[in-house]
Amino acid sequence: MSTVDLGLPSLPGGLRGVPAATEPQSRKEYVSDQEVRWCPGCGDYAVLAAFQGFLPELGIKRENVAMVSGIGCSSRFPYYLSTYGMHSIHGRAPAIATGLAVARPDLSVWVVTGDGDALSIGGNHLIHTLRRNVNLKILLFNNRIYGLTKGQYSPTSEPGKVTKSTPMGSVDNPFNPVSLALGAEATFVARTVDSDRKHLTSVLTAAAEHRGTAFVEIYQNCPIFNDNAFDAFKNPDTRDDAIIPLKHGEPIRFGTDGHLGVVRDGFASLAVREVADLPNGEADLVVHDAHTDDPAYAFALSRLTDAGVLHQAPIGIFRQVDRPAYDDLVRQQVDTAKETQGTGDLQALINGSDTWTVG
């Protein structure tokens, strides 16, 4: 496969090598002919709508977008987009997408996964994809429940959760997906909410433009098995105090009238405080720097997320740093080998250095 080099340097890093669209595209072009079959009220509809609206804005050829998903409600996503897509098997989408991304620098590759798919059965592939920094974008729809199998607790469910498989309450300690991604030293880690289309779109845009693995956790409501799990972030009465907004270069201040803020608190920790109680007021607040090389800062931010029932969590881009992408390096080695050793002569190779002739 050859990369189509259109000589258009305007495409941002994450899309470098992907051919640009020659004409403006519309949302409609990205809608497939398949009937969407999520439950009424599912948060997936909002994400799909946002995604279909956002893709044309990328300015790349539609046929050069590839979606790979695993198993779960969210993993039906590829069927509803008129791009190339693969609905694969449970947990393995990051591995499959890695092969796809390595083989094809001219594709924009997206992985759609859920909390069970990515963090339980596919946890190993997720962390290794993140550490390698393969140039693909992972959208983790976190509804904190197993939906497709009808309501068992997931690896992000709060402790004590009563489900069909935990009638006496779950005794599992949950993952914080953002903490996990940062522990794997992911280069782009963000969190957004299904219902906030504007924020969702801005995060997706930044993810698309990031060279390497972009990990986006999307808080997504399951109206059937875990309704209102993210109510704190949606209810106008609570959301201002619930959402800790992360904006690069700005002090982390939030809450009604900005009464809350994030400050350093002891060794490598952050805490939420009343701004009024701070000796220097806003000057004591942490100014968000997503480009901090050491993931410890972003990790500390991620710990501001409630472990149990969610009342408060940072939303936005936690970390965005540059590191060479795995697939770029792999292709570079192939190119270097061809340059230094010449394009291989297969006959010479199989002959080897020690032959003898009979007759």
Added chain:
Amino acid sequence: MRRRAAAGPKLDLEMTEQMAIEVKQLDRVVIRFAGDSGDGMQLTGDRFTAETASFGNDLSTLPNFPAEIRAPAGTLPGVSSFQLHFADHDILTPGDAPDVLIAMNPAALKANLPDVPRGATLIVDTADFTARNLKRIGYDENPLETGALEAYHVVALNLTGMTVESVKEFGLSRKDASRAKNMYALGLVSWLFQRPIESTIAFLETKFAGKPDIRDANIAAFRAGFNFGETAEEFAVRYEVKPAQMATGTYRNISGNLALAYGLVAGAQRAGLPLVLGAYPITPASDVLHELSKLKRFDVTTIQAEDEIAGVGAALGASFAGALGVTTSSGPGISLKSETIGLGVMLELPLVVCDIQRAGPSTGMPTKTEQADLLQVMFGRNGEAPLPVLAAQSPADCFAIAVEATRIAVTYRTPVIVLSDGYLANGSEPWQIPRIEDLVTIDPNFTTEPNATADDGTPKYLPYLRDPETLARAWAIPGTAGLDHRIGGLEKEDKTGNISYDPANHDLMVRTRQAKVDGIARSIDPLVVDDPDGDAKVLVLGWGSTYGPIGAGVRRVRKVGGKVAQAHLRHLNPFPANLGEVLKSYDKVLVPEMNLGQLAMLLRAKYLVDVVSYAQVRGMPLGAAELAEVIGNLVEETAGIDDDARHLGLDAANLKHGEQLHQSEGAR
């Protein structure tokens, strides 16, 4: 017993008058190098093999080593060995029993002696035969002194001492100096069998180019060993095994794993596709990963994945992208890959899955061979998930099998299983090198234009529209404008590939996938039976690495007058179209396997033929003599000869090939 005291290193000064050393012609020799895992026995065997190959003998090798990288020195579990069979005619196996055993320590002697027939030569390094070492492995007395070895021709030499002496000038520590003892032994044996030594010297010069002391010491030890043979009185006879008569062509020596790696690259190139390997290290398959990693200039990308599942996942993702996805593993890894292989069956994408089998179940015996994964690869997936299965029959055949696997995978859009095993992987043989341009051309036949028309007259793409001949589906790769589509593990609607739960459609698709795989039989050659007189009543049918031992066993039976036919399967799914007819034209069909009768089970189920299964699972290749006995007995049984009147089997088993290496009183 004809043991002599070890000769000192200085005696050559006095040997001004060379004894006339007799040269004996042999038609074949089996030699085994054995020592500690750290003694360099595999390297020694490889070098002797290279010398033998360049001399023009036919040969076959059997490396045998423990899974532990360095078991405690001097212990029985730590013994590593390398057996080489070479001959002036074409041979099929590394030999049942060594004519010459080189034992570098007491443990190597003890561990290997049960395999050595009486009358054979034992070349023993006496340096480690101390009371403590002997006791450690359960010898109360020194077997070199008790007469316990009097049935053998024992050449007991202080090889280590002589090595240290021969490299004195390089100022190495005794430990470093003694490490060249394998080269000393190799030099001696190279002299004994008149091997050309230039390639080994060139090899040592390259291998230790960065360490001049070590390089010079190894070369000096190698030459000293050779010269010792020439000058010492230790050997009254040298041996000559003339080059084999082989078909005209250019040859090299090649191991199974290397041949497999080259075959995969050749297949990809013939298809015009880049190769993407996703693999996780596992014995005995890792060498395929290593070899392919060196071949990036051939558009080969290797991904060492985080686990077996990711390895096959990345390969399948690469196939979706339009590359040739390949994954390599052994039985335990194949178990982990099963679900993804099943996805490949559903997606109908090319994928080559190589299973270098080892002794199981579970971790089993990682460095030992077996062919017990046949039923796993045939059926080890959920649902009706048929896929083609191929098996290489010899180390060099791994090349051709890999090309064939690529042809089937790409042409039929299906995962293909390639079965090899530890014996083929590490064993080697001369290979008549094919010309690349003579290899089959493979056409990926990508779909680049719409292949159907919608009701409203607009052109559209149907990803599951099939070629009427092969039933292969249309394959459009990402980046192809207008042909975007979604595929997945959910059942597909015929032609459109849309999700379908329709009962009739599912039935159709299950049957179609089966028919596609079955139809591959139309593209493969019919099974050829070797039946020289055409009137044999017994057919021996094998698959995989038993080809050599079965062939050797059949030859033995024929030599003593038995009539037997032989055929070997390289395609295990689908079978060659004429297999049923072949099976039914013999009174008895014997199926030897290194499992408990897996092919036998398939044959009985499919053809209702009551095949005779001969099953051995020892982690070692089947022996030619044991097979000869089984075959001979069956030939006489089929002819209605009573048990007590039968002799063909034993005659064939006891048949001596060519000359005895020694006129020993203890010949068996």
